[in-house]
Amino acid sequence: MKAKTAVVTAGAQGIGRACVLKLLSRGMRVVALDIDRKALKELLFLAGKARARLLALRCDVGFEKDIHSAVSSIRKKFVSVDFLVNNAGGGGFKPVRDLPLAEWNRVIAVNLTSIFLMVKNLLPLFRSGKGAMVNIASTRALMSERNSESYSAAKGGVTALTHALSISLGPAIRVNCVSPGWIETSSYHRKGYGKKVPLTRADHEQHPAGRVGAPPDIAEMVSYLLSDKAGFITGQNFVVDGGMTKKMIYV
Numbered sequence: 001m002k003a004k005t006a007v008v009t010a011g012a013q014g015i016g017r018a019c020v021l022k023l024l025s026r027g028m029r030v031v032a033l034d035i036d037r038k039a040l041k042e043l044l045f046l047a048g049k050a051r052a053r054l055l056a057l058r059c060d061v062g063f064e065k066d067i068h069s070a071v072s073s074i075r076k077k078f079v080s081v082d083f084l085v086n087n088a089g090g091g092g093f094k095p096v097r098d099l100p101l102a103e104w105n106r107v108i109a110v111n112l113t114s115i116f117l118m119v120k121n122l123l124p125l126f127r128s129g130k131g132a133m134v135n136i137a138s139t140r141a142l143m144s145e146r147n148s149e150s151y152s153a154a155k156g157g158v159t160a161l162t163h164a165l166s167i168s169l170g171p172a173i174r175v176n177c178v179s180p181g182w183i184e185t186s187s188y189h190r191k192g193y194g195k196k197v198p199l200t201r202a203d204h205e206q207h208p209a210g211r212v213g214a215p216p217d218i219a220e221m222v223s224y225l226l227s228d229k230a231g232f233i234t235g236q237n238f239v240v241d242g243g244m245t246k247k248m249i250y251v
Helices: 014-025 037-053 064-078 101-125 149-169 201-205 215-226
Strands: 005-009 029-034 054-058 083-086 131-136 173-180 237-240
Touching (some): 029 064, 131 215, 149 173
Parallel strands (some): 083 131
16 A cells, blocks of 8 residues: 555544554555644654655535645645545534534534535546545444434435445445444544543443454554455445444343
8 A cells, every 4th residue: 555645534633543643654645634733733743754644734624615725735745646534523412402503514514515525526636546435434323322313314424425435436446434333532632632531341341342442443444445455345334333233232
């Protein structure tokens, strides 16, 4: 994967940061897009000598004008791209009766519409031949907690958009999806971002795999799906959750 170029949205913190560092470790050129300038600056420091292969850009992928600007910078720096990791996401949890339309629209924009906008605007930069994309969804696309309507709807849309894109862009570009479960990301956030949440023994033991997940768990799957080793895999959703969605729980 050396000499290849990947773009990672929300790449400065959490799962995105782990993906950026993993792809850099494999010798790739990486573009990290993120809304947090301080986190981008910290990411450049963490990249060490690999920072020469890292382009860190402030970008809110919920707005197409920001994406236009980012794509222009990517074209100037790297000319073309090979991979795209649509990792941007998040959103608050509110009862439907208390959820303003503006908040619903923002959650859909960041989690789902951003993927459409990134693909639409970045596609002309993809090299002819083999390329790959990975979209980050969530186990909330498959199961729900109370008051998660906007987030669950958006992530469900991500899984459907993934298989639609795999048909439209194949065979030149493979498109897959990863649905993380409980991933403890605090150690992958910038300094001062928030307090680290202590994990209990019960937190770990409720997972069939024996522990709560970490960002590198997702980064490893993303790296594999981008590689030629996954050349016969497209249109799929991979649940990486320590087995939690398969566990029957009785109260």
